[in-house]
Amino acid sequence: MDKQWAVLTGQDKSVLRPVTADAPLLLHVDVLPHWQALVAAARAAGFGLAIASAWRGFERQQAIWNAKASGTRIVLDASGRPLDTMRLTPDELLFAILRWSAIPGCSRHHWGTDLDIYDRDAVPDGYCVQLVPDECTGCGPFAPLHAWLDNQLQRPDAVFYRPYATDCGGIAPEPWHLSCRPVADHFAALLDEERMLDWLMQQDIALKDRIRVHWHEIFHRFVRLQ
Numbered sequence: 001m002d003k004q005w006a007v008l009t010g011q012d013k014s015v016l017r018p019v020t021a022d023a024p025l026l027l028h029v030d031v032l033p034h035w036q037a038l039v040a041a042a043r044a045a046g047f048g049l050a051i052a053s054a055w056r057g058f059e060r061q062q063a064i065w066n067a068k069a070s071g072t073r074i075v076l077d078a079s080g081r082p083l084d085t086m087r088l089t090p091d092e093l094l095f096a097i098l099r100w101s102a103i104p105g106c107s108r109h110h111w112g113t114d115l116d117i118y119d120r121d122a123v124p125d126g127y128c129v130q131l132v133p134d135e136c137t138g139c140g141p142f143a144p145l146h147a148w149l150d151n152q153l154q155r156p157d158a159v160f161y162r163p164y165a166t167d168c169g170g171i172a173p174e175p176w177h178l179s180c181r182p183v184a185d186h187f188a189a190l191l192d193e194e195r196m197l198d199w200l201m202q203q204d205i206a207l208k209d210r211i212r213v214h215w216h217e218i219f220h221r222f223v224r225l226q
Contacts, residue, residue, distance in 0.1 A: 008190050009199065010058035010110030019051060026055040028112030031180040034159045035115070041152065047145045048121035052129055052176070056109035062205065065104050068097045069206030076100055078172060080132055094210045098222050099172050104205055106196065106223045108163065113184035116176050119145040136175045146175055163225055170221040193219045 006012035016026040019035070027035060042049035067073035068085075075083045075096050085093055108114040118129050122141045129135070136146045153161055161181055164174040197215045201208060211218065 004190055005195075005199075007112075008110065008187055009105040010056065010061060010107065013055070013057070016055055016112045019054060025051050025053075026112060027115065028055075028180070028183050030183050031113055034180050034182075038152070038160060042145070042148070045148055046121075047119050047148060049145065050118055050120035051115050052118050052131060053109065053116040054114075055112045056107060058104050058110065061102060061107050061110070062104040062203070064101055065097065066204075066206045068101060069093065080172075090207060090210050091214070094207050094214065097207075098170075098218065102171075102222070103200065103211065103218070105200055105203065108179060108184065108187075111184060111187040113187065114163070114177060114179045116174075117145075117178055118142050118176065131174070131176050133173065133175065142176075168221075170225075188225070191219075191224050193224075196223070 003012060003014075007015055013026065015028050015030075017029045017032055019025040019027055019032070039049045064073065068075050071085050075085050075093070076099070077083050077096065078099055083096055085096070088096060102108070116131055118131070118135070119142045122145065123129060124141060127141070134140050135142045137143050152158060159180055159182060160178045162175060162177060163179045163184075164171050164177050167173050193216070196219070197212065200211060205211070
């Protein structure tokens with residue numbers, strides 16, 4: 001397996017570095033300076049920009065995926081409400097999981113370029129960050145941060161963007177999910193529909209038979225963002 005493919009599919013950590021010396025979170029080495037600059041700009045505006053999730057390896061994504069497919073982890077509907085997975089057909093379950101979770105090996109979090117963010121300074125005492133839309137709008141605790149980000153991400157020199165800003169019929173909108181475009185675009189260009197399917201069929205991933213049947217649709221709706 002070549003190194004680029006190993007990084008793309010979340011199996012190689014050699015291009016990653018810790019976000020801070022005392023934190024286990026990892027980002028691609030070329031993303032770190034851009035992230036640090038965004039944190040500094042947020043601090044100057046009065047926000048404690050922090051990361052809830054950064055790099056996620058294949059094995060972690062595999063555990064999440066297989067747990068949802070087996071019913072040991074909650075699967076949400078398009079509105080964020082828990083589903084009774086026992087009532088779903090295998091195809092319905094597949095696309096319900098895809099709405100919020102990437103197939104292992106297909107997650108942008110594998111690249112070290114994508115991260116889920118929140119405002120550390122706005123977390124109420126005893127509150128557990130959920131990464132749901134209600135936190136980012138209206139009276140949500142992180143709504144002011146996201147209003148600030150709306151302006152920052154529209155700047156001509158903006159490096160970060162929201163790959164799941166709008167609902168295009170694939171992954172649900174995730175305003176908290178940022179991607180470092182210059183580095184992420186490099187990995188996105190490596191996505192190959194046929195090669196990825198062949199590789200996925202060799203992995204221990206639940207619902208593989210249904211993934212194969214629907215792969216062309218999955219690849220273009222959930223993997224390769226247009």
